[in-house]
Amino acid sequence: KNQVEQSPQSLIILEGKNCTLQCNYTVSPFSNLRWYKQDTGRGPVSLTIMTFSENTKSNGRYTATLDADTKQSSLHITASQLSDSASYICVVSADPAGTALIFGKGTTLSVSS
Amino acid sequence: ETGVTQTPRHLVMGMTNKKSLKCEQHLGHNAMYWYKQSAKKPLELMFVYSLEERVENNSVPSRFSPECPNSSHLFLHLHTLQPEDSALYLCASSPRTAPYGYTFGSGTRLTVV
Numbered sequence: 001k002n003q004v005e006q007s008p009q010s011l012i013i014l015e016g017k018n019c020t021l022q023c024n025y026t027v028s029p030f031s032n033l034r035w036y037k038q039d040t041g042r043g044p045v046s047l048t049i050m051t052f053s054e055n056t057k058s059n060g061r062y063t064a065t066l067d068a069d070t071k072q073s074s075l076h077i078t079a080s081q082l083s084d085s086a087s088y089i090c091v092v093s094a095d096p097a098g099t100a101l102i103f104g105k106g107t108t109l110s111v112s113s
Numbered sequence: 114e115t116g117v118t119q120t121p122r123h124l125v126m127g128m129t130n131k132k133s134l135k136c137e138q139h140l141g142h143n144a145m146y147w148y149k150q151s152a153k154k155p156l157e158l159m160f161v162y163s164l165e166e167r168v169e170n171n172s173v174p175s176r177f178s179p180e181c182p183n184s185s186h187l188f189l190h191l192h193t194l195q196p197e198d199s200a201l202y203l204c205a206s207s208p209r210t211a212p213y214g215y216t217f218g219s220g221t222r223l224t225v226v
Contacts, residue, residue: 004155034215041222042220043203043217043219045217101158103155106155
């Protein structure tokens with residue numbers, strides 16, 4: 001069964017600290033893996049997209065890694081800010097265009113001052 | 114704004130009402146999607162339209178009826194809903210042929226009373 005599992009479910013960190021969110025998947029076939037940030041009451045916004053051949057991609061303070069062999073990905077947030085408080089969703093696509101997206105439940109990150 | 118606009122942002126309706134959700138995109142995308150997001154659950158794909166034809170319907174109850182009159186507009190018609198249908202309904206669009214550009218709207222928060 002195609003699944004995307006994220007951990008931890010929730011996380012609280014102090015402003016300025018780093019954190020890493022995890023994503024394990026069992027989706028096959030695999031086309032690409034995406035990380036989205038979703039603010040409360042808003043739609044998800046894309047942070048990174050990685051295909052099979054890419055093992056790291058950065059977007060500002062966000063760095064995603066992908067190990068296609070172990071089917072694991074991580075999202076590292078550097079020097080966290082209050083505005084990073086959101087849900088972070090890992091999404092795996094079985095086709096390039098994304099018509100077959102498998103969503104994780106997300107990790108809720110709270111950054112406190 | 115992401116380029117995908119959803120209206121209304123919030124909707125409260127009784128179980129006997131009929132209402133419609135609207136989604137509009139001017140990104141030149143040719144695929145559009147409806148998702149349901151309930152608390153503590155992953156996003157659930159409801160419908161996919163590609164080139165204005167419905168290509169996927171994930172066993173959604175008939176009380177939800179989609180309509181795609183052209184490549185820029187997507188509607189979700191609602192009638193005789195149940196309280197468990199209360200959720201955030203998200204529209205998305207994509208270029209259909211590439212992973213980049215998959216864009217979500219901000220959603221409609223629906224409450225069925």
